[in-house]
Each structure stands twice: as structure tokens, then as C-alpha cells.
Amino acid sequence: MEQQEAITVDDIRDLVRPHQVHRRAYADPEVFQLEMERIFGRMWIYLAHESQLRKPGAFFRTRLAGTEVLVTRHTDGEVYVLHNRCPHRGARMCMVDRGNSRLLNCPYHAWSFRPDGTLSTVPHKQSYPESFDMEAPENQMQRVRNVESYRGFIFATLNETPVPLTEQLGEMTDIIDNLLARAPEGEVEISESYFTLEYKGNWKLHLENAADIFHPTFVHSSSVGAAKRAPQNASRLDSDQTRTMLEANGFGIDQWEGIRLNGLPNGHSYMSNFYSKGVLVDQTEDPVMTEYKKRMVAAYGEEKAADILSVDRFNNIIYPNMILNAQHQQMRITIPLAHDRTLIRVQCFRLKGAPDEMFERAIRFLSTLASPASMIFSDDVEMLERCQAGLDRDDTPWLDFSRGLDIDRTDETGSVSGVASEMPMRVQFKAWVEMMTQEVA
Ligand code: FES
Ligand SMILES: [Fe+2]
Incomplete structure (x- = not known):
């Protein structure tokens, strides 16, 4: 608790401006200590x-x-x-x-x-x-x-007087509900094994990366390029899934302007219109999906099954530590270890009552996009570590988060934006300041 004396509420408020964040939010062990007390120690x-x-x-x-x-x-x-x-x-x-x-x-x-x-x-x-x-x-x-x-x-x-869990989760309960509903038996099991990866960077960098649709074009260009140059069916062992997943990560203006970003209270956010814009692979027409849809219709009826499967939300960030992709039965957990060390756990779910191939496909997606050996996530981690190395130096103290600032709209559910806005990061920092400046537990 001594740390609370050392850094004041005003100091914390001064670290976040509408379009900028001070590097101290990532590089100061005292700030990290306070995050453990006031965010990870008070939230669910x-x-x-x-x-x-x-x-x-x-x-x-x-x-x-x-x-x-x-x-x-x-x-x-x-x-x-x-x-x-x-x-x-x-x-x-x-x-x-x-x-x-x-x-x-x-x-x-x-x-x-x-x-x-x-x-x-x-x-x-x-x-x-x-x-x-x-x-x-x-x-x-x-x-x-x-x-x-x-x-x-x-x-x-650790909070002795917490808000109800569902109040903190807010609208994000919908995506957990949707994951369960995607199982014909209405239940999921988490995979027994999982990947873990530790990077030399602050925990917030991972959540920002998961909400950042501007970067794939640049950071992931090598794997997108290789997939584009490869012939159809190049990844024969998995019916070309790996190649198509890699290729689909090549974002352009259509995706930047077409994907809708949704920012909610308490730091949560998600992307929508991912599949309608053709981003990533939507394997609608293959025999596995046909069998799966048949089982969904048998379980829920035509209309309800279609409703469940039409939920099109990607990288659901349940602040402060969970990223859920219901379509891909996949979840990433952010576990802060120090101001400059973070552990990521990547897991996937089995949908009870779905064909076994659905689980195999989820593992394929996880291995291709998010495992430590993935051609995609390893590029992201390289960027997170480069950012931290830069943030540990004092020469340019303010980071820019202004993209989309004048274009964001607010409706009854929260903020919405296209144009690869940095709004989800601003939403994360809004919650961060709220939590970090609450003096009484
Ligand atoms: S039995 Fe646990 S420390 Fe002695
Ligand atoms: Fe990425």
C-alpha cells in the first residue's frame, strides 16, 4: 500500500489525454503495482x-x-x-x-x-x-x-464489496451466451491442453493489439504474401484451411472502412461485420459445416439456429483480461506478471453435440493465428516487445491514440466507429482511469 502514497490520483489522471497516453502507463513499476491493486485486485x-x-x-x-x-x-x-x-x-x-x-x-x-x-x-x-x-x-x-x-x-x-459479476460484464455476457448456444447441446468444454506464451511487454499492449484492425496489413504482410503466392490447396493436409486463414488476414481499405468497432462501458469492445466483409474464412459450404448446421437446426429449429450462427462479433475483449472469439471457439487470457512481462494463455472450446471436425478446425485456427509458433501471433509479439523497448526510454513520452477521434459516434450502447479507429483503446483507457483513480475499495 505504500505505493499509493508515491503516485497520486492526479498523477494517474495526467497520464491519459483524449488522444494521447503517457509512456509511464506502461513503463513504471509503480503504476503496474497500482493496476494490480485497483484493476486486477478489484474487478472480477x-x-x-x-x-x-x-x-x-x-x-x-x-x-x-x-x-x-x-x-x-x-x-x-x-x-x-x-x-x-x-x-x-x-x-x-x-x-x-x-x-x-x-x-x-x-x-x-x-x-x-x-x-x-x-x-x-x-x-x-x-x-x-x-x-x-x-x-x-x-x-x-x-x-x-x-x-x-x-x-x-x-x-x-479480491474486492470485498464488488459489483455483481453480470454488471461488470455488461453486454459481454451475450458473447459467452452465443458461444454456448453454438453447441447443439448448449454446453462447451475447454480444451485440456493450451498454449502459453510470455512476452517482454506490458499487458495493455496485448489488448490494444487485439482491438487494432489497422496493423494486420503491415505487420502480417509476410504471411499474407506467402499465402497469396501459394497455389490453391497448398495446405493439402487441412483442406487448404491454413492458407486461406493466412491470406484472409490481408486487410485493405474495404476492411478498414467496413468493419464496425464497438466500444462499451467498463473497457469492453468488439468488432462486427467481420464475415460479411469476407475477412477471415467463413467455411459455410463444406460438408463439416453442413452437418453442423443440420445438428443446430435439429436442436434449435431453423430460425433460432440461423440467429445464433449469424452473430458476427470478432475479438470480443472482456476487459481486463479475456479475448473471446465465439465463431472460432477460441479464447486468449492476458496475465500480467510485471510492468514489462505478460503471459498469454490460448485455449479453445469443444462444442458439445457438434461434429468432432469442428473442434479440429478450432485447433487449426488457434495454431495458425494465435499459437506461439503461429506465423501471425509471433509477428504481433515482436511488435509488442519493440513497443515496450521504446516505452522504456524517455525521449518521446506521449503515445498517439487519435485515429478516428473525430469520426467515432456514440449511440445508446456505447461508441461505434469504422475507419480502423483507435476508439477501443480509448475505451480501455477510459475504464483504466476510472478504476485507477478510485481511492476507496
Ligand atoms: S509445511 Fe508448508 S512451509 Fe512448512
Ligand atoms: Fe496481429
Whole structure:
């Protein structure tokens, strides 16, 4: 908490102008510390999906604000979020990302805990004084009190008096609903395995990149060019999906002016009109899609199935840490580690009741566009690291976010814009300032 004295609310306000942001927002460890307290420590943060925690004893290791946590399923069926820290002497307990264990054992002196964090056994109990109380609160793993699930997506917050989760998510619940509705059985499972990638840059750079439709033409020109030069069916192993996905990333004026950007309260945003403008691949006419649509119609009826599939929203940014692409059954999670280090987790979903090939296709999309070895995301990461390297120097302190500023419109849902506007980044910074300047938790 000392940091709060060092940087004032006025300092924070001064970092963001209508069209500019000061480099200190990305390059100052004190600002980062405050973000962990006031954004990642007060907002609801997505941690895990319930399908990762089917059986009692299942756990998943991730981060909440500046702390490592374990999301667990207890024998009573409840989900708990525990600080990954032993109450005995503070040792970090679990070092694996996921697993299933009846008890969580500390590697130091072997205290063991149930999945709800309560102390189960201590070795050589007779050597402890009589006053040692196995049930005393200080001898239990510390729980995060506020944990909630929105339709299987588990969020938690360190805020003792949070707003309701659905209030924070606002209209972004629609896209989670849409992802589930795309499953003929109305349910999704998250892939057991996933990609992680760490880059040397601030967490906000990743969210800005996901909202930036101006850059693909330039940053991704090498893979777009290679795909354009390659003959049809060049990626024969996957019915040409990789080639067409790469090629479709070649944005031009039509996309810049045609894709609609939508900015919402609380820092959320998404792009629409992606498919109607022919961006990326819309595999409407192949046998897999035909079978999938048949199952959707059987489950929901013609009209409702068409409604579900017509939702055309790309890169749904659920501020501050989640990017969801329902059409591609894909999600990216942003996990800040330091002001200049960020972890990205890339995962995809299986739509229950859909043909297996739909899941294979989602993995293909994820590998082509967002894996660490992808010809696309690796180019993005190069840019994020170059930005951070530049931001760590003091010579040009102000960054420009003015693109589209005079063209954005506001309607009852929020801001809308075309022309590859930087409006979504301005929306992110609006929420950033609101959160960062709230002094009382
Ligand atoms: S630090 Fe965990 S048992 Fe001692
Ligand atoms: Fe990109």
C-alpha cells in the first residue's frame, strides 16, 4: 500500500489525454503495482472454466492480481480459489499448472490440505504444543471470498464489496451466451491442453493489439504474401484451411472502412461485420459445416439456429483480461506478471453435440493465428516487445491514440466507429482511469 502514497490520483489522471497516453502507463513499476491493486485486485477476473474442474480434487493454477492462486473443486462440489501459499511458513505450494489430488501437500514440512483449503494433517502431530489448533483460521490456506461463475466461466475478485459479476460484464455476457448456444447441446468444454506464451511487454499492449484492425496489413504482410503466392490447396493436409486463414488476414481499405468497432462501458469492445466483409474464412459450404448446421437446426429449429450462427462479433475483449472469439471457439487470457512481462494463455472450446471436425478446425485456427509458433501471433509479439523497448526510454513520452477521434459516434450502447479507429483503446483507457483513480475499495 505504500505505493499509493508515491503516485497520486492526479498523477494517474495526467497520464491519459483524449488522444494521447503517457509512456509511464506502461513503463513504471509503480503504476503496474497500482493496476494490480485497483484493476486486477478489484474487478472480477476470469480464472478458469468449470469443465477443467469436473471431479473433486481437480485443481488449476493461475494468477489473480499479483498473487498465484489455485482454483479447486472440493468434495462438496463447490469451487474454491486458494492462495498458493502454505500458512505454515509461507512456501509456494503447488508448482504444476493442473491436476487432481485428494490433498494438496506442502513440499516443505508436508502439511496437507483438503481442496477447500482446510488443514487435513501435519506430520508428527505430537510434537506440536497442545495449544496448536488444526482448525484455527491461521492454519488454513487462505481463500478468496468472492468467486462466481457465469455459465461455467469462473471469475473471482479480491474486492470485498464488488459489483455483481453480470454488471461488470455488461453486454459481454451475450458473447459467452452465443458461444454456448453454438453447441447443439448448449454446453462447451475447454480444451485440456493450451498454449502459453510470455512476452517482454506490458499487458495493455496485448489488448490494444487485439482491438487494432489497422496493423494486420503491415505487420502480417509476410504471411499474407506467402499465402497469396501459394497455389490453391497448398495446405493439402487441412483442406487448404491454413492458407486461406493466412491470406484472409490481408486487410485493405474495404476492411478498414467496413468493419464496425464497438466500444462499451467498463473497457469492453468488439468488432462486427467481420464475415460479411469476407475477412477471415467463413467455411459455410463444406460438408463439416453442413452437418453442423443440420445438428443446430435439429436442436434449435431453423430460425433460432440461423440467429445464433449469424452473430458476427470478432475479438470480443472482456476487459481486463479475456479475448473471446465465439465463431472460432477460441479464447486468449492476458496475465500480467510485471510492468514489462505478460503471459498469454490460448485455449479453445469443444462444442458439445457438434461434429468432432469442428473442434479440429478450432485447433487449426488457434495454431495458425494465435499459437506461439503461429506465423501471425509471433509477428504481433515482436511488435509488442519493440513497443515496450521504446516505452522504456524517455525521449518521446506521449503515445498517439487519435485515429478516428473525430469520426467515432456514440449511440445508446456505447461508441461505434469504422475507419480502423483507435476508439477501443480509448475505451480501455477510459475504464483504466476510472478504476485507477478510485481511492476507496
Ligand atoms: S512451509 Fe508448508 S509445511 Fe512448512
Ligand atoms: Fe496481429
